Structure formats: C-alpha cells, structure tokens
Amino acid sequence: GAVVSQHPSWVICKSGTSVKIECRSLDFQATTMFWYRQFPKQSLMLMATSNEGSKATYEQGVEKDKFLINHASLTLSTLTVTSAHPEDSSFYICSAQGGREADTQYFGPGTRLTVL
Amino acid sequence: GQNIDQPTEMTATEGAIVQINCTYQTSGFNGLFWYQQHAGEAPTFLSYNVLDGLEEKGRFSSFLSRSKGYSYLLLKELQMKDSASYLCAVMDSNYQLIWGAGTKLIIKP
Numbered sequence: 364g365a366v367v368s369q370h371p372s373w374v375i376c377k378s379g380t381s382v383k384i385e386c387r388s389l390d391f392q393a394t395t396m397f398w399y400r401q402f403p404k405q406s407l408m409l410m411a412t413s414n415e416g417s418k419a420t421y422e423q424g425v426e427k428d429k430f431l432i433n434h435a436s437l438t439l440s441t442l443t444v445t446s447a448h449p450e451d452s453s454f455y456i457c458s459a460q461g462g463r464e465a466d467t468q469y470f471g472p473g474t475r476l477t478v479l
Numbered sequence: 480g481q482n483i484d485q486p487t488e489m490t491a492t493e494g495a496i497v498q499i500n501c502t503y504q505t506s507g508f509n510g511l512f513w514y515q516q517h518a519g520e521a522p523t524f525l526s527y528n529v530l531d532g533l534e535e536k537g538r539f540s541s542f543l544s545r546s547k548g549y550s551y552l553l554l555k556e557l558q559m560k561d562s563a564s565y566l567c568a569v570m571d572s573n574y575q576l577i578w579g580a581g582t583k584l585i586i587k588p
Contacts (some may be wrong), residue, residue, distance in 0.1 A: 365524075406580045407522070407566070456521045464527060466510055466570060473521040 365462030366390050369471030376447055377479055383443045384474045386457030392437035393459035397468060398430070401454045413440055437461075447478040481505045483579035485567050490585045491557055499552045499565050499582045507572020513541050513552045514566040516581065522566055525552070554584075562586045 366389040376382050386396060398410045398419075411432050413419035419432035431443040440459075444451055454475050458468035482504045491497040503511070510529040514522035528534055528543035528550060540553040552565055567579040 369521075407578050409576075409578075412575075454519075466574065467512065467524055467527055468576060469524060470514075470521040475519075 365464075365467075365469040367393075367457065367459050367469050367471040369457055369474055371474060372472060373475040373477075375477045375479065378448050379446055381443055381445045382447055382476060383441055384455055384457075384476075386440045386442070386459070386471050388438045388459040388461070388469075391459075391462045393440075394437070394461035394465075395459070396434055396440040397458045397460070398432060398440075398442050399456045399458065401456060401473075403454075407456070410442075444476065447476070449478045452476055452478045481569075481571065481577045483567055483569060483577055485565075485579045485582045487580070488583045488585065490587060491554075493557055493559060493586055493588050495557050496553065496555050497557060497584065499554075499567075499584065501550045501552070501567035501579060503548050503550070503567070503569045503577070503579075505569050505571045505577055508545060509570040509572065509574055511541075511543055511550050512568045512570070512576070513539075513550075514568065516564045516566060518563070525565075557586050559586050559588070 368387045370385045399407045410425045411419040411421045413432050413434040415434050415437045421427045434440040456473040458470045485501045513525040516522040526541040533542045538555045543550045564581040564583050566581045568576045
C-alpha cells in the first residue's frame, strides 16, 4: 500500500511552453499532497502544499502564477509549469500523505523536466 | 530557527555497519523520518520514530532521543545497493516536514 505515481517521468520542452505533471495516490486517499523541486546534488525544496478542494499554500519565493497547482480529488494533484524557461529545468517530485501511516509522506518517482 | 544537521558524506565498507546521525532543533516535534534517495530517484520511506527508543526493520534500525534532539539510522550488513543519500526529516508542531540536507553514503567493496 501507499503507492504514488507521477506522470510523465521525464519531459523535454521548448522555452515558453507549459508543462503539466500529474501526481496520483494509487491505493489510498491523500489528505495532503506536496510538490518538491530538487536541483542536482542539492536538497529537496518544498514548493507548495495542497489539500483537496482548496488553494495550494506556496513556500516563500515560489511564484504561484508560474507553478499552478490543482488538487481536484483525494487521489490527484497536478503541477503546471507555465511559460517554462531553462532555469526551470529540475527534478520535480510529488508526495502524498494519508496512507497507512497518516503522517508519512510517500513520494512519487519524480519527473525530470528539461527546458531547451 | 529550525535546523536539521547530519553529516554531508560518509564512507563504509561492504558487510560492515554504519551509523548516520541526525540532530535537530525545531519548533515542536511530531515525529522524525528517515528516507533513502538513490541518485536520480525520488526518496523512499525507511522509518518513522515518534517515541524514544530503537525501531528495527531488518538491516535498518532507527533510534530517537527527544530530550537530546537526536536520532540515528543504523545500517547493518552493508550492501553495495545501500549507496545512496539518507535524508532525516522532522515534523514540527505545525505538522510541516523540516528536511535535513542528506548524508551521502558511499559503500566500498
């Protein structure tokens, strides 16, 4: 139990385009989902926290108009990187909370975004 | 401020035992987590401690002392596949996870 999927696993796009990443909890209802970004050889950086049906809470320095988060159901959250630029190239990882150990975050496999 | 400290890098030999320490200073405490992250992959959950003492899961054990703000992850019978980064994270009074920078563990034959 407590499996989280993420799609796509990698994406290459042109500068200026938008990219949508999906995060799904497959076998549990996620009360909260989190979006992280990780640059090579650096720590996880929390971008935002989202609860189903409400607006996401963004961390300081994260542009909410650039990184659109939608948490439409208890099993699905999406992150859309709008007007992507090369500096947005990173490893984006979602996690979901609400599995068998309620406070534990279970991570999706991550999405590697490369913006040309 | 909130702070999680763990060593940047450690080296150990295959078959040996290694202990990765984590000290923390947070506003409140609602549990401590250890995650393993292989290069290029997302973290995977290893353990959760909320009470003092040792939790054992196979080759991995995690210890917590809340009064000392201290935890360690103990890995026994090290295998080459254990080469990874090990992340310590503490859930504070607001139920937010505060992440350490991770300890890169290098296993040598």
